[in-house]
Amino acid sequence: MHLGVNCGGRLGTNVIAVDGEFPSFLPKEVKEIKDPFARTLAQRIQRLPVKVGFSESCIMSSCVKPRFQHDTDPVVLLHCFDSSCLEWRCTYPLLEDAALETWAIDILGWGFSDLGSSSNPYSNFRGEREYNFSLSSDFLPAMRHPKDIIFTRCFGKITSRTPLWRTHIKRPMILVGPSLGAAVAIDFAVNFPEAVEKLILINASVYAEGTGLLTKLPKFLAYAGVSLLKSLPLRLYANLLAFDDIPLSKCFDWANVGRLHCLLPWWEDATVNYMLSGGYNVVNQIKQVNKKVLVIWGECDNIVNSKLAMRLHGELPDASVHQIPDCGHLPHVEKPEIVARLIADFARPGAPKEEQEPIVLNSVDGKNTFLFNVLRVENA
Template sequence: MVFSASVGSVALPPPSVRVSAKRWSSVVVAAAHEPFPSFLPKLIDRIHDPFARRLAMRIQRLPVPVRFSENPIMSSCVKPLIQKKETPIVLLHGFDSSCMEWRYAYPLLEESGFETWAIDILGWGFSDLEKLPACDVVSKREHFYQFWKSYIKRPMILVGPSLGSAVAVDFTVNYPEAVEKLVLIDASVYAEGTGKLATLPKAVAYAGVYLLKSLPLRLYANYLTFYNVSFSTSLDCTNVGRLHCLMPWWDDATVGFMTSGGYNVSSLIEKVKQKTLIIWGENDRIISNKLAVQLHCELPDAVIRQIPNCGHIPHLEKPSSVVKLIVEFVQREAKKLDKCVTQV
């Protein structure tokens, strides 16, 4: 679920995305003329936001072998244009979302010189799941690990927003060798899985997910998610936020996740040994920032930063602020390491 202000038929990025007129023009022109991947839902043609269109053009599918499927899963992601020797940044997304969530922050991270990946979590996004695999927590973890093992191949800076934070914590504790540092954004890590939803009869669960992808519910979710956003700006961003819901396997995958019990990672938090940056929107109406303080206290090695005038998804509302915090976090730790090496 995403936000952009619009003028006429062309959506503008949020004010915190500072771009020159020349660069903005190039984004608009490129987004207007380049083709989209054929596997994306046709609704993509009706989305006006040039940043969303531009990132959508870069989505590709890579084969990922997993133990729970006979054939590799063609897994959707945004792959970096150039792979570097330095530690890569890997971006997850929140509950029932996709890599499109990063359309404003992704180009800023690339411009900052980072090898940046945006990966769709199994069961969401735009992967090919026609032969539906299991989409429970264990399968999501296994799929992400095999993706990392096949393509990233070295310790990463793992960024998880909202429920993506639970995915990141679960993954980090199970595969600590794969994660150098963590960034958790408005983290949903204290929920007890999907709760009573796990016990719903299948028919009721399917009715629920049908409602979940409806336009009115998504518009209302945008209202809760963002800080001080007018209704008139919401339609295009709502279409971006529900684009993955139009994939033919989405209903089955979402019901499968709900009935599996979901993520319950609160007991794992103290086991995270990696240096962690906690970012929180000061005006988050979804998850109280009191939980940010609790998370900061429970993580063994963490720093916390709040972003004012910002709701639940800072990387959409305040992408420049989020990228600045991530860059400072990474560079500060790198300088400390260089200093230690020099002293030795």
């Protein structure tokens, strides 16, 4: 199933791509994107004012708000490394069709949040000023029960700057993290367990120990590397790795979708400072997750070794693994109907446990084999 032709059988009118006005804060290159689902979701991106504990001013954080709200737990979608909420362009409308209150949020520093205001603590990054790469869970201030949670990432450590959030939490989230977003989700769930009802991890990149030796790069080399990161050839190559059997024309368009946020003027500074700060290292937190977890894995992942799904399943106290055949690193882009169905079924309270068939996989060292239950989800 290729998204450019069909993004599922239950899309409804809310995802038909009708050319309209894009938000003025998006780079003008958004108009060149052909993917109708990306265009439709881009038109729904908003910036919401968020009061953060380390600044007297608000930060305008970008997200896609749900069209409706329910009393059930909201589904909150994170994105991958150096990406944006547009990553969810095809799965998001299917989740809305399933009557889930769904938020797609941009991790601060990537996506389309405003880091350019002169009064903003994230502005003027160049020079000796240190930059704390942050993820705010309260860039959803319009929720009926807003959560005042701030993660400040500084040299690999997390601090909470706004302890009053505990008095505001009323509906724990179902937090969904793909790739590096899975590390963010685990980090969040361990530090703020009251805020999370369940976790969904998609092709999780959780065993890399931060940014490693990149923290020792001289700044000029870091900026050179980051400049390469946003180049179209590298993005094309990344797409060829990430997706299983994608036409070149679609690969080119999806590369433009994936690098759109890189065209904002503060992207390079934010990414360099994230790189030099050490990034995310959650290896020692995985066993501390005390939530029910759904692990989704595209079996043709060329970026994260599929054997790590077995390791993750074994280290999480309460997890099930669902494998998607003929699918690469980003199932929520490549197989949106399947991912939306898995999320919807997992999100519903009291949903019956699905029967799983045993799958034998080689261990990480390749010497032994282990048996564990994986549900292979076939194409709808």
